[in-house]
Amino acid sequence: MAVFKRVPLIFVILCCVAFYYADMSFPFVLNQVITRFIRDGVMVLALIIPIRAGMGVNFSIVVGALCAQVGLILALDLGLGSISGLVFMAFTGVTLSVIVGVIIGLCLNRVKNREMITTIIIGFLATSIYQLVFMVGYGTVISPSNPEIMLSRGIGIRNMVDLELFRNLLDTLWLLQVGKIEIPVFMILLVAAFAVGVHYITMTRLGKQFTVVGQDHEKAMTLGINVGRVRIKAIVISTLIACMGHLFYILNIGMLNVYTAQMNTDIFSCAALFAGGATLVNARVGHAFLGILLFHSLFILSPQAGQNVFGNPALGEYFRSFVAYGTIGLALILNAKHRDLGHPNFSVSNQVIKNKG
Amino acid sequence: MLELKNISKIYGGYPALTAIDLKIYPGQVHGIVGVNGSGKSTLLNILSGQRIISDTGGYRGDLVLENEPAAFADPGQAMAAGIGMVHQEFALIAGLSVSENICLSRENIYPWSERIFGRDLGCINPSANRARAVKVLGEMGVDLDPDILAGELGVGAKQFVELAREFNREGLKFLLLDEPTAVLGGQDALKLITIVKKIAARGIGVVYVSHRLEEVLDCCDRITILRNGRVVTSLENNPSGSPKTEHSQINKDKICALSHSMVGRTVNKTQRVETQRAPKDSAKRPILTLSSFSVEKPGDCLDSLDLDVFPGEILGITSLSGHGRSSMGPGIMGLYPVGGKVWFNQTPVFSFNPSQMIQKKIGMLTEDRRGQGLLLDHSLVENMTFSAIQAKAKFVKKSRLPFLRFPDTKQCLAYANSCQKLLNIDCRSVFQKAFELSGGNQQKVCIANALSMAPTLLFVNDPTRGIDVEAKESILALLIQAQKTHGMTLVVSSGEIDELKRICDRIVVLYQGRMVDVLPPDMTDADYLLACSGISKADPGSFA
Structure with a gap:
């Protein structure tokens, strides 16, 4: 396990270096990190349970995000605003995400041990279906009731939809000002509540079933656990949390980029989780929080640092992608290596050859 | 109730x-x-x-x-x-x-x-x-x-x-x-x-x-x-x-x-005639000598075995499952860590790995046919010739470039067809995929693959496991035939004492990874069961 603690360490060092060169004020960075924390925090939590259930990273949290967007667009279309709109979109999103969660779970039960690549493709597929519906379906098959969200040609939703009705509904609730630092207490508590929820689940009987299935699903089956059902539950919970997480994300930004808002949510959440020290077989809430902190600090600092050192802000942008994919790649490779080393034959062979050979 | x-x-x-x-x-x-x-x-x-x-x-x-x-x-x-x-x-x-x-x-x-x-x-x-x-x-x-x-x-x-x-x-x-x-x-x-x-x-x-x-x-x-x-x-x-x-x-x-x-009563079918058995020639030098040989196969360890295997004999190894009968072959082939000393043809063996052993003309038939013995998605031809092509460069066209040599499909096909006839493999054609065959026929394909490398010493693990009664007999007959025609030495491990008794010259009985006894094949089944429980014939009343 010592191997994995290196990843957060690398991030701490990178953050320090970037902070040194970025020349940004600490309160500014902290404000940004807090904003990102409430934006992305819940999304990262969505990944924890599938990992514990042995299904790897659930890249299909994108689908959960799409559910949230569908709920949001429907609310806008019906002209619902403020709290009633919020309740409506949350309800629609959650209902949808439970349904698609079950479907994804059923799919994944057919592809045991190849879950990750499958979830990536499911994410792509769902995105294209979503685009088809809202780009072509709206205005042709589905008649919109709110023309403002439509493109001028009458078919398809606009690229960018303004969320005037919901702006600052949650973000400014219980806003605390400490010096230059703004703390949106309500949102932080909300994210914390999700964290507590996820952590609670890991401590329950269901959570134990996730662990057992994650460790060895054949043995779990002989022990009388309904493996397929447990795995579906894991994916449903994950999709549901992802849906809520994306809702907070969009509301925080205040604009909905209809066709691209869901992009990269999976990759960045995954990278953040790994940055916090999670692995493909073990993830905890602590990993998620530490990861968000480190990963997003680096995210905020690296463009400016790139600008200051090399005179090129684009470098920082590239560096972001490099960091995101690099973290995931590193975690995956380290994980594979760890599994090999953990193989009983392997460890035995080294010892015996040393002793007897 | x-x-x-x-x-x-x-x-x-x-x-x-x-x-x-x-x-x-x-x-x-x-x-x-x-x-x-x-x-x-x-x-x-x-x-x-x-x-x-x-x-x-x-x-x-x-x-x-x-x-x-x-x-x-x-x-x-x-x-x-x-x-x-x-x-x-x-x-x-x-x-x-x-x-x-x-x-x-x-x-x-x-x-x-x-x-x-x-x-x-x-x-x-x-x-x-x-x-x-x-x-x-x-x-x-x-x-x-x-x-x-x-x-x-x-x-x-x-x-x-x-x-x-x-x-x-x-x-x-x-x-x-x-x-x-x-x-x-x-x-x-x-x-x-x-x-x-x-x-x-x-x-x-x-x-x-x-x-x-x-x-x-x-x-x-x-x-x-x-x-x-x-x-x-x-x-x-x-x-x-x-x-x-x-x-x-x-x-x-x-x-x-x-x-x-x-x-109960047993019906003997494939039985080696006494004259077929290798002459007990003590002057013969052993082909394989093991001295306190141990194999760390998880769940089936072999513990300090001393044994001579003589050329041309069929040696049986039996024990209850988990007592070490299946680990000798894989150990010598280098699939599991080993200890002790091994001589093959009077030369000491220091490193164990499969390709070296194949070069030395040692082969193995695994008990896990579907997992280790066969390329399930490939045709019978490929299955029968794969190892020979890879390890021995047999069935390969001559070429000036040593790194660019193609398999000789004609030779492969000829070999496969001859094996199909010789071993009586029941298949539609030799291009059929290996996973479509029954257990017995799959075992025959494995045997064909092993024979293609012309080993002098062949380890056979549980040759009749998961095979129906009729096919069992033909597999056993094949093993005897291989020994007779190619002068091969066979080390057969199996839990089926009855089968071992029919084909082997002598049978090693293991208990908890250690050798209890080497018994001749004409002992009664009850003797073997006793030996398998760790009670040696030579020293009755004590556990090994």
């Missing part, structure tokens, strides 16, 4: 169990003995609702549990009905601690959380679980740290944890034990038997399946003998008050009687 009425089970056209009637009473230990393939495991699988039964077409007959008809489609249902099972291969979760494993799916949860969120979302109370695990282990008299991870335990300790998990269950009515002592040493086995008796004393019916007759006599109130899927007899037994290490004469007589009924 658990009652089996007229239970029959057919696997792939061959009956595994035929009309089994059994009654298992609460508070009794019911021993079930039988040789390999007599249907013991199938019986347990039916009782515990394992998936493999329903996946292969279910069974016929009725199960009656306390006067209610019962049928279990999956293990969960059997558990709910109060039937627990201790598996031969451990169903412990390596990453959980001992106490978590013991309390698995029966965890203590905080009552407040159950009231709010329901049972599945109830918060687990780890300290209560730990206390319960400590209590259960204490009752069993097993000294184990409940916080240690199950994966870090030795095999013996794992067996006790597994037993503790079932022991811990409330509502347990019947407990099925599948060869619980197979992995245990003498002392631990005695301890386990004591625990089994304790469990029975609580009014739980125990089904105790074992090869070890002396243990069965020590702990069972009733013994049922299975042979070829039928109940031969069912007899009362009065277990001695405390398990004994010493074998009294009465016990030994009983063991002999039991082993005779287990074996």
Whole structure:
């Protein structure tokens, strides 16, 4: 396990270096990190349970995000605003995400041990279906009731939809000002509540079933656990949390980029989780929080640092992608290596050859 | 009472169990003995609702549990009905601690959380679980740290944890034990038997399946003998008050009687004629010499074996499963770590790896045909010639560029066709995919592949495992033929003593990884069963 603690360490060092060169004020960075924390925090939590259930990273949290967007667009279309709109979109999103969660779970039960690549493709597929519906379906098959969200040609939703009705509904609730630092207490508590929820689940009987299935699903089956059902539950919970997480994300930004808002949510959440020290077989809430902190600090600092050192802000942008994919790649490779080393034959062979050979 | 009425089970056209009637009473230990393939495991699988039964077409007959008809489609249902099972291969979760494993799916949860969120979302109370695990282990008299991870335990300790998990269950009515002592040493086995008796004393019916007759006599109130899927007899037994290490004469007589009924009459089919057997020439120099040779194959270790293998002989190796019979070949081929010294053709062997061994003309037929022996998705031609092309550059076209040499399809095809005729492989064509063949024909393809490398020494592991009766005979005949025509030396390991006796010149019997005896093939089956239980012919009355 010592191997994995290196990843957060690398991030701490990178953050320090970037902070040194970025020349940004600490309160500014902290404000940004807090904003990102409430934006992305819940999304990262969505990944924890599938990992514990042995299904790897659930890249299909994108689908959960799409559910949230569908709920949001429907609310806008019906002209619902403020709290009633919020309740409506949350309800629609959650209902949808439970349904698609079950479907994804059923799919994944057919592809045991190849879950990750499958979830990536499911994410792509769902995105294209979503685009088809809202780009072509709206205005042709589905008649919109709110023309403002439509493109001028009458078919398809606009690229960018303004969320005037919901702006600052949650973000400014219980806003605390400490010096230059703004703390949106309500949102932080909300994210914390999700964290507590996820952590609670890991401590329950269901959570134990996730662990057992994650460790060895054949043995779990002989022990009388309904493996397929447990795995579906894991994916449903994950999709549901992802849906809520994306809702907070969009509301925080205040604009909905209809066709691209869901992009990269999976990759960045995954990278953040790994940055916090999670692995493909073990993830905890602590990993998620530490990861968000480190990963997003680096995210905020690296463009400016790139600008200051090399005179090129684009470098920082590239560096972001490099960091995101690099973290995931590193975690995956380290994980594979760890599994090999953990193989009983392997460890035995080294010892015996040393002793007897 | 658990009652089996007229239970029959057919696997792939061959009956595994035929009309089994059994009654298992609460508070009794019911021993079930039988040789390999007599249907013991199938019986347990039916009782515990394992998936493999329903996946292969279910069974016929009725199960009656306390006067209610019962049928279990999956293990969960059997558990709910109060039937627990201790598996031969451990169903412990390596990453959980001992106490978590013991309390698995029966965890203590905080009552407040159950009231709010329901049972599945109830918060687990780890300290209560730990206390319960400590209590259960204490009752069993097993000294184990409940916080240690199950994966870090030795095999013996794992067996006790597994037993503790079932022991811990409330509502347990019947407990099925599948060869619980197979992995245990003498002392631990005695301890386990004591625990089994304790469990029975609580009014739980125990089904105790074992090869070890002396243990069965020590702990069972009733013994049922299975042979070829039928109940031969069912007899009362009065277990001695405390398990004994010493074998009294009465016990030994009983063991002999039991082993005779287990074996029954045997019909010899493929039998080597005496003249075919290799001449016992002591002046001959051994082809393979092992000196305190050990193999660390997980679950099947071989411990300091001293043995000479002479050219042209067929040497059998037998033991109960898990006692080391299958590890010699893989060890020499370098698939598992080994210790000790090995000479091949009087030259010492220092490093063990498969490609070197193939160069030295040593081959192996694995028992795991589908997993290791065959390229299932490839044609028979490829399967028969693959190793020769890769390791020996046989069936390869001549080329000026040493790194660019193509397989000679004509030669390959000719070889495959000749093998198909010679070995009588039943297939549509040699281009058929290997996975479509039956077990026996797959084994023949493996043999063809091994023969293509023209080995002088061939290790054969469980050649007839999972093969129907007819095909078994032809496989055995093939092995004899290979030995005769190619002058090959064969080392055949198998649990089927009867088959070994028919083809081998001498048979090594192992017990707990150590050699008990080298027996000639004309000894009786009872002698072999005794040797397999660790009682040497040369030194009766003592354990190896």
